[in-house]
Amino acid sequence: MDLTGAYGYRLDWIVSFVAVARYGGFSAAAKAVFRGQSRISEHVAELEKALGVQLFDRTAHPVALTPEGRALLPHAEEILTRLDLLADLSTGGQVRFGAYPSAAAWLFPQVASRLQREHPGIRLLLHEGPSIDLEEALNRGEIDLAIRPVHPLVANSELEHELLWREPLVAVFQLDHPLATADTVSLAELATLPLISIGETSGSRQFESHLAFASAGLNPPSAFRTNQPQTLLALVRRGLGTGVTNALAMTTGNLDGVRLVPIRDAGVDRQVAVFWHRNRPRSPALDHVITLIRAVPPPTWP
Numbered sequence: 001m002d003l004t005g006a007y008g009y010r011l012d013w014i015v016s017f018v019a020v021a022r023y024g025g026f027s028a029a030a031k032a033v034f035r036g037q038s039r040i041s042e043h044v045a046e047l048e049k050a051l052g053v054q055l056f057d058r059t060a061h062p063v064a065l066t067p068e069g070r071a072l073l074p075h076a077e078e079i080l081t082r083l084d085l086l087a088d089l090s091t092g093g094q095v096r097f098g099a100y101p102s103a104a105a106w107l108f109p110q111v112a113s114r115l116q117r118e119h120p121g122i123r124l125l126l127h128e129g130p131s132i133d134l135e136e137a138l139n140r141g142e143i144d145l146a147i148r149p150v151h152p153l154v155a156n157s158e159l160e161h162e163l164l165w166r167e168p169l170v171a172v173f174q175l176d177h178p179l180a181t182a183d184t185v186s187l188a189e190l191a192t193l194p195l196i197s198i199g200e201t202s203g204s205r206q207f208e209s210h211l212a213f214a215s216a217g218l219n220p221p222s223a224f225r226t227n228q229p230q231t232l233l234a235l236v237r238r239g240l241g242t243g244v245t246n247a248l249a250m251t252t253g254n255l256d257g258v259r260l261v262p263i264r265d266a267g268v269d270r271q272v273a274v275f276w277h278r279n280r281p282r283s284p285a286l287d288h289v290i291t292l293i294r295a296v297p298p299p300t301w302p
Contacts, residue, residue, distance in 0.1 A: 008050055011083075014076045016043035017055060021073050022140050024062045074279075077141060081280055093285030094123035098134045098143035102229050102249040103272060106299060107147060111292050118292070122285045130227040135159070138277055144286050147293070149246075150271040151208055161273035165298030169209060169266045170250060172196075172236050172243030173259050179242075184264035187216045194223040194241040196232050198249065209244045212268040229253045246270040247301050 019029035020040065030037040048055050055069035065073065099108055104126060112124050127134075127143050134146040135154050150161065171190055173180035179189065191213065199207040199222075213220060223241040226232050229249035236243045237257040243250075248270075250260055274293050276282070 009047070010043075013043045013047040013050075014079055016040045017047055017069075018073070018076050018080060020044060020056065020063065021065055021069065026063065081141070084283070093121070093283050094125060095145070095283075095285050095289045096125045096127055096143040097289065098127045098129065098137055098146040098148070100131050100134065100148055101128055101227070102246070102252050103147045104128045105252040106248055107293070107296060110296050111289065114292050114295075115289065119285075119288050122288060124289065135275075138275060141277070141280065144276070144283075145290065145293075146275040147272065148275060149208065150273055151211065154275065158278050159275050160278045161275040162294075163271055163273045164293065164296075166269045166271050167247045167299065168269050168301060169212060169244060169263050170247050171261045171263055172232065172245065172250060173261060174236055174239050174242075175257055175259055177242070179261065180259045182261055185261045186265050187213055187218055187263060190242060190244060190263070191218045191220040193220075195220055196224045196226070196235050196241040196243045197222045198227060198229075198232065198245045199225045208246065208268050208270045212244075212263070212266045215267050216265065233258060248272075248299055251299070251301070 015033060016029065016035070016039075019033045020026055023029045023032050026037050026040050026044075029035075030040045033040070044055060051068075051072070053068040054066050055072060056063045057066055097108060097111070108124075108126055115122055115124055127137065129137065131148040131152060134143070134148045135156070137143045138146045138159060139156050147164070150163070154161075171179075171185050179185055197207070197209045199210065224232075224235055226235070229245070230253055232243045232245060232249070233253050233255070235241060243258075244263070247260075274290060276286070276290070
């Protein structure tokens with residue numbers, strides 16, 4: 001290995017190149033890495049000059065990677081990942097922990113408290129968001145792991161996962177609703193009601209509640225969709241509909257004014273897993289956190 005060859009490249013060139021590729025433009029990259037746009041452009045131009053190739057098609061809107069840029073990107077990302085690992089080894093490391101809201105509320109405090117006792121040198125950073133956003137953040141390298149449902153299915157085959165727990169779907173009724181006192185409720189009964197479901201307000205990717213109805217040959221419209229359990233509960237309390245969601249989202253929320261009723265024929269449950277990127281190096285800190293996640297007993301349901 002010719003160590004002197006590395007002197008021909010500057011680290012800030014590589015950071016700026018990866019930022020433009022990741023955020024889709026020079027302006028967005030400048031904001032992300034707290035540099036002026038002209039400085040980002042200068043870094044990329046210097047890298048192109050050193051390599052003797054054009055990395056971006058600047059006539060496209062937004063700018064697009066050239067074939068040479070696409071070939072370089074994974075290697076540039078690998079350099080930055082290795083630098084992160086170097087910092088981990090010297091400081092104990094940090095792990096960016098992605099989770100959707102109810103999993104963050106239930107799982108993250110358990111992992112964080114045990115990590116403080118057993119590995120106090122590791123810093124745990126929480127990144128909360130909807131399942132699809134977590135997938136995108138993991139793809140971009142903005143988080144190191146994601147706790148999210150298996151559905152909607154991830155689009156990137158390089159994301160691996162390990163199942164952590166399963167949880168049933170439940171109906172959420174306002175207390176004075178006629179079905180609030182029922183022992184169980186059916187999908188057919190729910191399909192006749194205005195429904196409030198967990199999921200995206202637009203898009204075609206399906207969540208467990210949609211799959212349950214589809215499997216039963218039903219396609220009821222949702223009066224509202226939300227990714228926030230507390231929003232779903234507030235809508236139900238106001239009498240704006242009946243909620244259909246996963247059990248954990250409700251057991252970590254404020255259930256005043258509502259009642260949970262099991263869905264006897266749901267046929268679908270929520271499978272929750274820890275996801276990571278197969279082709280990125282796993283730091284010792286990340287391995288410690290995944291081990292602690294595995295050690296947490298799965299949630300139980302009344």
